[in-house]
Amino acid sequence: MATGRIGNGPGDPSAVPYAVETVPVFGICMGHQLLGQDLGGKTFKMKFGHHGGNHPVRNLRTDHVEISAQNHNYAVVPTTLPEGVEVTHINLNDGSCAGLAFPAQRIMSLQYHPEASPGPHDSDYTFREFVELMKWNIDKKRDLQLSAVSASGA
Numbered sequence: 001m002a003t004g005r006i007g008n009g010p011g012d013p014s015a016v017p018y019a020v021e022t023v024p025v026f027g028i029c030m031g032h033q034l035l036g037q038d039l040g041g042k043t044f045k046m047k048f049g050h051h052g053g054n055h056p057v058r059n060l061r062t063d064h065v066e067i068s069a070q071n072h073n074y075a076v077v078p079t080t081l082p083e084g085v086e087v088t089h090i091n092l093n094d095g096s097c098a099g100l101a102f103p104a105q106r107i108m109s110l111q112y113h114p115e116a117s118p119g120p121h122d123s124d125y126t127f128r129e130f131v132e133l134m135k136w137n138i139d140k141k142r143d144l145q146l147s148a149v150s151a152s153g154a
């Protein structure tokens with residue numbers, strides 16, 4: 001997943017469990033493909049790809065159909081994704097993977113472009129979903145900090 005370097009510091013590392021946390025990630029298009037690969041999945045080159053602003057996708061969680069802007073030639077192979085990774089959207093023209101989620105690490109991604117503008121706004125809700133993931137992370141970090149402070153007796 002996201003890589004980085006955590007530097008040196010004073011004191012007992014067990015007193016700061018909140019210092020290491022997973023950060024919510026929202027991947028779009030290439031970001032979706034790279035997340036799919038990072039989670040253990042494979043990608044493949046499509047025969048024609050999807051290009052244009054009128055591609056129907058189905059949200060498998062809500063069963064709603066959204067019109068989407070798309071511009072890609074590769075896609076994630078759903079059957080190669082490991083346990084715990086959920087396919088959240090499919091392209092209704094060819095059944096290809098149009099979105100995935102890994103809730104355990106607060107990861108979400110879309111193959112298409114919800115940010116497209118001008119373009120359809122059917123998928124604006126996905127940005128609100130990502131804001132909720134970030135809020136959850138902030139609340140969890142605060143709770144961990146509070147419990148670490150009370151455990152230390154400070």
Ligand SMILES: NC(=O)CC[C@H](N)C(=O)O
Pocket residue numbers: 028029030031071072073074075
């Ligand atoms: N718009 C993109 O990010 C394209 C991703 C990748 N190069 C593809 O063609 O599928």
